[in-house]
Amino acid sequence: xxxxxxxxxxARAAAIGWVPLAKxxxxxxxxxxxxxxxSPSSPSTSTTSATTTSIGERRCDEKIIINVSGRRFECWRSxxxxxPESLLGSNEKEFFYDEDxxxxxxxxxxxxxxxxxxxxxxxxxxxxxxxCIAAYDEELAFFGILPDIIGDCCYEDYRDRKRENTxxxxxxxxHEDDDKIQPKPLSSRESMxxxxxxxxxxxxxxxxxxxxGFFIAVSVIANVxxxxxxxxxxxxxxxxxxxxxxxxxxFCLDTACVMIFTVEYFLRxxxxxxRLKFVRSVMSVIDVVAIxxxxxxxxxxxxxxxxxxxxxxxxxxxxxxxxxxxxxxxxRVLGYTLKSCASELGFLLFSLTMAIIIFATVMYYAxxxxxxxxxxxxxxxxxxxxxxxxxxxxxxxxxxxxxxxxVGGVCSLSGVLVIALPVPxxxxxxxxxxxxxxxxxxxxxxxxxxxxxxxxxxxATSNAFVAxxxxxxxxxxxxxxxxxxxxxxxxxxQHHHLLRCLELTTDREFVEMGPDMLMNSGGGASxxxxxxxxxxxxxxxxxxxxxxxHPRAWWCCKSRRRRKNxxxxxxxxxxxxxxxxxxxxxDAEIGDFQLPLTINPYNSxxxxxxxxxxxQEMPYQGNSTSSLQYNVVLHSNANEPLLPATNRFDLNLPxxxxxxxxxxxxxxxxxxxxxxxxxxxxxxxxxxxxxxxxRARSPSSVSDSTFxxxxxxxxxDKDTHEAV
Amino acid sequence: MPKTSNTDYDDDGLETLKRYKPRSLDELASRxxxxxxxIQLIYQGFKQECPSGIVNEETFKxxxxxxxxxxxxxxxxxxVFATFDLRSSGCVTFEDFLICLSTxxxxxxxxxxxxxxTLYDTKKSxxxxxxxxxxxxxxxxxxxxxxxSPCCDLETIREHTTxxxxxxDKSHQGYITMEDFMSFCLNDTNIIQSIxxxxxxx
Numbered sequence: 001x002x003x004x005x006x007x008x009x010x011a012r013a014a015a016i017g018w019v020p021l022a023k024x025x026x027x028x029x030x031x032x033x034x035x036x037x038x039s040p041s042s043p044s045t046s047t048t049s050a051t052t053t054s055i056g057e058r059r060c061d062e063k064i065i066i067n068v069s070g071r072r073f074e075c076w077r078s079x080x081x082x083x084p085e086s087l088l089g090s091n092e093k094e095f096f097y098d099e100d101x102x103x104x105x106x107x108x109x110x111x112x113x114x115x116x117x118x119x120x121x122x123x124x125x126x127x128x129x130x131x132c133i134a135a136y137d138e139e140l141a142f143f144g145i146l147p148d149i150i151g152d153c154c155y156e157d158y159r160d161r162k163r164e165n166t167x168x169x170x171x172x173x174x175h176e177d178d179d180k181i182q183p184k185p186l187s188s189r190e191s192m193x194x195x196x197x198x199x200x201x202x203x204x205x206x207x208x209x210x211x212x213g214f215f216i217a218v219s220v221i222a223n224v225x226x227x228x229x230x231x232x233x234x235x236x237x238x239x240x241x242x243x244x245x246x247x248x249x250x251f252c253l254d255t256a257c258v259m260i261f262t263v264e265y266f267l268r269x270x271x272x273x274x275r276l277k278f279v280r281s282v283m284s285v286i287d288v289v290a291i292x293x294x295x296x297x298x299x300x301x302x303x304x305x306x307x308x309x310x311x312x313x314x315x316x317x318x319x320x321x322x323x324x325x326x327x328x329x330x331x332r333v334l335g336y337t338l339k340s341c342a343s344e345l346g347f348l349l350f351s352l353t354m355a356i357i358i359f360a361t362v363m364y365y366a367x368x369x370x371x372x373x374x375x376x377x378x379x380x381x382x383x384x385x386x387x388x389x390x391x392x393x394x395x396x397x398x399x400x401x402x403x404x405x406x407v408g409g410v411c412s413l414s415g416v417l418v419i420a421l422p423v424p425x426x427x428x429x430x431x432x433x434x435x436x437x438x439x440x441x442x443x444x445x446x447x448x449x450x451x452x453x454x455x456x457x458x459x460a461t462s463n464a465f466v467a468x469x470x471x472x473x474x475x476x477x478x479x480x481x482x483x484x485x486x487x488x489x490x491x492x493x494q495h496h497h498l499l500r501c502l503e504l505t506t507d508r509e510f511v512e513m514g515p516d517m518l519m520n521s522g523g524g525a526s527x528x529x530x531x532x533x534x535x536x537x538x539x540x541x542x543x544x545x546x547x548x549x550h551p552r553a554w555w556c557c558k559s560r561r562r563r564k565n566x567x568x569x570x571x572x573x574x575x576x577x578x579x580x581x582x583x584x585x586x587d588a589e590i591g592d593f594q595l596p597l598t599i600n601p602y603n604s605x606x607x608x609x610x611x612x613x614x615x616q617e618m619p620y621q622g623n624s625t626s627s628l629q630y631n632v633v634l635h636s637n638a639n640e641p642l643l644p645a646t647n648r649f650d651l652n653l654p655x656x657x658x659x660x661x662x663x664x665x666x667x668x669x670x671x672x673x674x675x676x677x678x679x680x681x682x683x684x685x686x687x688x689x690x691x692x693x694x695r696a697r698s699p700s701s702v703s704d705s706t707f708x709x710x711x712x713x714x715x716x717d718k719d720t721h722e723a724v
Numbered sequence: 725m726p727k728t729s730n731t732d733y734d735d736d737g738l739e740t741l742k743r744y745k746p747r748s749l750d751e752l753a754s755r756x757x758x759x760x761x762x763i764q765l766i767y768q769g770f771k772q773e774c775p776s777g778i779v780n781e782e783t784f785k786x787x788x789x790x791x792x793x794x795x796x797x798x799x800x801x802x803x804v805f806a807t808f809d810l811r812s813s814g815c816v817t818f819e820d821f822l823i824c825l826s827t828x829x830x831x832x833x834x835x836x837x838x839x840x841x842t843l844y845d846t847k848k849s850x851x852x853x854x855x856x857x858x859x860x861x862x863x864x865x866x867x868x869x870x871x872x873s874p875c876c877d878l879e880t881i882r883e884h885t886t887x888x889x890x891x892x893d894k895s896h897q898g899y900i901t902m903e904d905f906m907s908f909c910l911n912d913t914n915i916i917q918s919i920x921x922x923x924x925x926x
Contacts, residue, residue, distance in 0.1 A: 090745055092745050094749045094764075095763065141775035141776045142771060495791060497921075499791075502864070502868065506884075508868050
């Protein structure tokens with residue numbers, strides 16, 4: 001708008017030309033003409049311009065500061081109000097107004113915003129090519145700008161990218177669905193269908209795949225060799241084909257192949273989820289056509305008069321080669337391409353037909369005068385035009401007159417154009433589809449690993465969150481006890497409170513998961529997504545059922561030796577309880593659950609507040625790679641729903657050996673789980689020297705130190721060793 | 725000619741672009757119990773997650789899921805969404821959202837209890853049956869995900885459902901009406917207090 005404003009003096013000056021024509025005296029000018037920004041229309045009537053300036057002066061002239069993630073943009077309010085439907089143009093932006101800084105703050109991508117602001121300035125929306133289409137779309141949606149406004153210079157680009165992206169997303173979604181279906185227990189029919197469609201599923205499937213492939217090859221080769229000449233006939237002296245000489249052998253071979261194909265076809269038909277659809281599919285039709293000739297010839301009388309028809313039927317055997325398309329991805333892609341290019345192919349055919357008819361007609365009349373010409377009729381001239389237009393030029397029909405030669409020349413030239421024009425479209429379609437399928441294959445290979453990685457990362461994040469929550473609670477109790485209130489992020493604390501409420505509602509507790517669990521879980525969130533509540537529930541139930549059925553899933557099984565030990569340990573537990581330092585606590589918590597849990601001294605996470613470590617069960621091992629089993633008492637808050645957390649984390653206890661160990665364990669439990677730093681790597685001496693550092697630390701801060709974990713672990717081992 | 729294949733994409737690409745612009749800030753502030761500042765904050769967060777200004781069930785589930793690590797939040801989010809989707813049109817605009825939120829956060833205790841009732845009344849039949857309770861308890865347990873301990877199974881959920889239902893269904897008629905529900909909750913100081921605990925400072 002500013003640029004238009006610069007031209008206003010000119011427009012006003014040129015309006016002098018109206019003065020002699022004016023029917024009424026012109027109204028007085030507005031008082032101040034200091035930057036009369038904008039009137040939306042032309043300054044034709046100074047009245048409107050005057051009113052906008054006097055009344056809306058503040059509005060029109062105001063400069064607006066827009067802060068997008070720290071980058072400040074300034075522009076005229078009038079510039080923004082050009083598009084009242086968009087966020088910035090409407091009063092919707094008031095939702096983002098920060099009174100303190102007097103600016104509009106948006107927590108969005110400033111790079112894309114530059115493009116959007118340019119749209120307000122110039123009225124042209126461009127698509128920055130390096131931006132991800134999804135991010136750009138989201139940004140446009142956020143600011144309420146329709147992508148249709150994108151200028152012609154970028155629109156095609158935008159469309160292409162968008163289409164590509166949509167296809168990709170659909171692709172991915174399909175694959176995700178595949179993955180989701182996979183874990184379901186399949187019936188034999190379903191698994192058979194999967195084996196047919198996807199030879200990689202099992203050995204059986206791939207064996208079947210190669211066997212059928214081999215027989216297709218054999219039958220095609222036999223079909224070809226059938227006609228090769230194999231020496232003269234001893235009776236008549238004429239040369240005869242191999243098919244006649246070895247008719248028995250060929251028949252046997254053919255029978256074997258057809259049997260295999262028939263069995264294959266019926267198996268597929270049986271396994272197909274939708275049989276009617278299968279029967280009508282192209283592949284199935286090819287199958288039928290490939291085996292039909294054999295059966296027809298079997299039931300047809302071998303008589304002279306029908307042998308002609310019989311021979312034509314044999315031609316259909318060549319369709320067996322199409323069965324290979326199941327085995328070749330390229331062929332399938334070609335099929336898809338032809339399907340998707342149907343309109344282009346139709347156009348090709350149509351234009352060719354048109355050209356052929358035109359040229360054949362002209363040729364016929366041009367050559368009509370020539371004696372004993374081969375262009376006897378228009379249909380006869382078709383052959384010439386086709387041969388010429390495809391640039392074959394057999395030369396069996398040649399124009400004799402100069403007019404015929406001229407038309408023939410034009411015909412061959414136009415043939416090149418007509419045929420060549422639609423071909424690139426087909427080619428580009430083919431390459432697109434081919435690349436897509438290639439990509440899908442590659443993705444399929446990578447997806448599993450990628451998903452595991454994603455899941456791991458996501459779970460690690462969640463784990464870190466649970467750890468943060470626990471830490472926060474601990475911290476909160478701490479500050480309650482000591483009386484000082486630390487300032488914590490209100491959002492975080494309220495979020496933690498929310499989860500705490502959930503814990504109390506369901507009488508459960510969030511725990512962090514060990515690495516094994518991390519690998520196994522996480523499908524849960526996506527598993528039941530989109531299901532109804534009841535369906536979601538069955539999922540949920542089955543998931544827990546799995547755990548119940550396999551209690552071992554709770555155990556991070558790392559060492560068999562240890563597991564045996566743990567069994568013994570569980571039995572002994574009752575006896576050792578009261579002898580422990582923390583025996584009193586246990587007495588107070590008789591109603592609690594007791595769960596055998598495996599704790600990995602250095603990377604474990606599955607830890608609940610109260611850990612009782614019977615000293616005699618802590619055999620120190622110089623090399624503590626094996627996991628140790630401890631009994632963990634988990635709280636059930638059934639009787640005391642609002643039990644203050646302080647009871648659980650009693651940090652004010654004197655730092656006895658066991659307590660310290662306990663603390664250490666707690667601290668350890670808060671560590672990130674995916675770090676698998678080996679205890680063995682750090683030397684003994686180092687741990688001894690670090691232990692002093694540790695002792696100087698206050699217990700409440702123990703949990704905050706995540707980077708000292710290796711040291712801590714060492715100390716634990718050391719301490720427990722001492723305890724022993 | 726290649727254009728023909730593109731048109732389908734063009735169409736479905738444009739169809740998804742629905743956009744909603746809320747009414748003015750002042751109007752919203754007068755209609756709800758939030759201050760302007762709070763509405764600003766809520767709207768900013770709202771826009772951030774759903775740039776188009778409209779929430780559908782999927783987005784809603786996604787947002788809700790972010791607060792619960794490891795969990796399957798879809799069932800609970802679906803139930804909550806149903807209570808927000810007043811016109812049952814499948815999407816919730818910012819105004820709907822804000823008005824419901826205002827009832828939940830700043831409304832009277834009766835308003836909130838009424839909301840709880842509509843949440844529990846999954847079939848919208850006007851009364852809560854044991855099945856409804858079962859659905860809601862399942863949804864809440866599903867929020868835990870598989871990181872909770874002790875692990876919860878079907879039995880626990882059934883038990884929980886039965887206990888809670890029996891507590892409400894004093895006359896053993898097999899269902900709970902709005903009146904029963906309200907009178908029970910209003911007499912239970914524990915519930916009243918706990919509801920208050922879940923206030924949020926924006």
